[in-house]
Amino acid sequence: MKVDFIIVGQGICGTWLSYYLSKTRASFVVIDNNKINSSSRTAAGIINPVTGRRVVKTWIIESLLSHLKIASVELERELGIPVLSQKNTIDFFPTQQSKSAFEERLKSEQHFLKHCNDQDKFHSLFQYEFGYGEINPCFLFNLQEVLPAWRNKLVASNRLVEEDFDIRNLSSNTKGVSYKNISAGKIIFCDGIASMQNPYFKHLPFAFNKGEALLIASAEIPTTTIYKKGIVLAPQKDNLFWVGSNYEWNFKDENPTKEFLDKTKKQLQDWLKVPFKIVDHKASIRPANLERRPFVGFLPNKKNIGILNGMGTKGCSLAPFFAKQFVDFLFHNSTIHAEADVARFKKTLE
Ligand SMILES: Cc1cc2nc3c(=O)[nH]c(=O)nc-3n(C[C@H](O)[C@H](O)[C@H](O)COP(=O)(O)OP(=O)(O)OC[C@H]3O[C@@H](n4cnc5c(N)ncnc54)[C@H](O)[C@@H]3O)c2cc1C
Numbered sequence: 001m002k003v004d005f006i007i008v009g010q011g012i013c014g015t016w017l018s019y020y021l022s023k024t025r026a027s028f029v030v031i032d033n034n035k036i037n038s039s040s041r042t043a044a045g046i047i048n049p050v051t052g053r054r055v056v057k058t059w060i061i062e063s064l065l066s067h068l069k070i071a072s073v074e075l076e077r078e079l080g081i082p083v084l085s086q087k088n089t090i091d092f093f094p095t096q097q098s099k100s101a102f103e104e105r106l107k108s109e110q111h112f113l114k115h116c117n118d119q120d121k122f123h124s125l126f127q128y129e130f131g132y133g134e135i136n137p138c139f140l141f142n143l144q145e146v147l148p149a150w151r152n153k154l155v156a157s158n159r160l161v162e163e164d165f166d167i168r169n170l171s172s173n174t175k176g177v178s179y180k181n182i183s184a185g186k187i188i189f190c191d192g193i194a195s196m197q198n199p200y201f202k203h204l205p206f207a208f209n210k211g212e213a214l215l216i217a218s219a220e221i222p223t224t225t226i227y228k229k230g231i232v233l234a235p236q237k238d239n240l241f242w243v244g245s246n247y248e249w250n251f252k253d254e255n256p257t258k259e260f261l262d263k264t265k266k267q268l269q270d271w272l273k274v275p276f277k278i279v280d281h282k283a284s285i286r287p288a289n290l291e292r293r294p295f296v297g298f299l300p301n302k303k304n305i306g307i308l309n310g311m312g313t314k315g316c317s318l319a320p321f322f323a324k325q326f327v328d329f330l331f332h333n334s335t336i337h338a339e340a341d342v343a344r345f346k347k348t349l350e
Helices: 012-022 061-079 096-108 143-156 192-197 258-271 315-332 342-349
Strands: 002-008 028-032 084-086 089-092 113-115 132-135 139-141 160-162 170-173 176-179 182-189 209-217 226-229 231-235 240-244 277-286 295-299 302-309
Touching: 002 012, 012 028, 012 061, 012 143, 012 302, 012 315, 028 182, 061 084, 061 139, 061 143, 061 315, 096 113, 096 132, 143 160, 170 302, 176 302, 192 302, 209 258, 231 258, 240 258, 258 277, 295 315, 295 342, 302 315
Parallel strands: 002 028, 002 182, 028 160, 089 226, 182 302
Antiparallel strands: 084 139, 089 132, 113 132, 170 176, 176 182, 209 240, 209 277, 226 231, 231 240, 295 302
C-alpha cells in the first residue's frame, strides 16, 4: 500500500487530524489498536473556558472555541450525530474561600463567569452551603459517539488498520517512511501516552498523570447542565452522568482503584439528595506535559516524522484547532502556533 500519510492513533488527535486530511487530496491510513481505556475513551468531553482554583481563563480559549464551533458543525453534518452541545456549568462552591475566589474573578471576567440570582434553585437535588456561580458557555464534546462513528467512516473507506503499531518495523529516509507493507511520504504520531516509548519523541517533557471516573445513573438530575462541587457531574447519554476526576502523578498502573471509588462514592452521597447507581468505573492516563502546551509538527532533522500530542487535560478543545493548524501547515505552508510547535524542542529532538 502506498499513501501520503500514516497516522498512528485514533484518539481525539488522530480523529481530527485524519478528518482534516480527508478534506484534502492526500491519501492516508490510520493505524490504531483500539485501546479500550485510552485517554479519549475515558474522558468526559468537557470544554471549560476557565480552570483551576483561581478560575483563570484557559490559554487561547476564544480562538479554540470559535474554531471548535465551526468544526463541530461540519463534523456533525458529515457523521449525522450530535458532536457538540452547550452545557453550562453550575459551580457549587465547596468552601467560603472558593466562593470568594469566584466573586473576585467575576469582577474582571464577566464573559465566562456569571452570578446566579436564584441561589435556592438546586436545593431539592444537591446539598450545598456556600451557593453557586455559573461558568457560561461550557460545552460537551460527544466523544462516546464521535470516535466510533469516525472509525466506521475510516473502515468504510479502507483507511483503518486495527493493530498494534510496532516502531521496530518503521524505517525512514529522505524520500519517506515505510512500515510493514505501507510506504508513505510522512508518518504522524497521535498515539497519546505511547509516545513516551517512541525513540523519536520520548525526550519531550511529558508529565503523565492518571485520572479516574465513575459513570452513574440518576433519573432525577436534569441533563441540561454540568454540575461541579470538587468533583464534576457531566451528563452523558441515557440519563447517565460521568463523575470525576482526580490527578495522580504517582501511580502503579492504569487500572481503576478502590480508593477513588470509595472517596467519590462518599462525595456523591454527601452532595446528591437524589438516588444514584454506579454503573461503571474507568481510569486512564492523560498525555500531559510540563509546559501544558501541545506538541505539534515534525522533527527538526527528520521532516517526515511528526507528532500531534501533549493535549493534557484539554484534548477536546485543543485537538481540533491544532489538527487544522497542522494540516494548513502541510498544505498551505502556514505557521504552527509558536507555543505549540514541537520545533521549540529542537535541541532535545535532535
Ligand atoms: C479521567 C479523564 C478525564 C478527562 N476529561 C477530559 C475532558 O472532560 N475534556 C478534555 O478535553 N479532556 C479530558 N481528558 C483529557 C483527554 O482525554 C486527552 O487530552 C485526550 O484524550 C488525548 O487524546 P490523544 O488522541 O492525544 O490520546 P489518546 O486518547 O490516548 O489516543 C491515542 C490513540 O492511539 C492508540 N495507540 C496508542 N499506541 C498505539 C500503538 N502502538 N498502536 C496502535 N495504536 C496505538 C490508542 O488506542 C488510542 O486510540 C481527560 C482525561 C482523563 C484520563
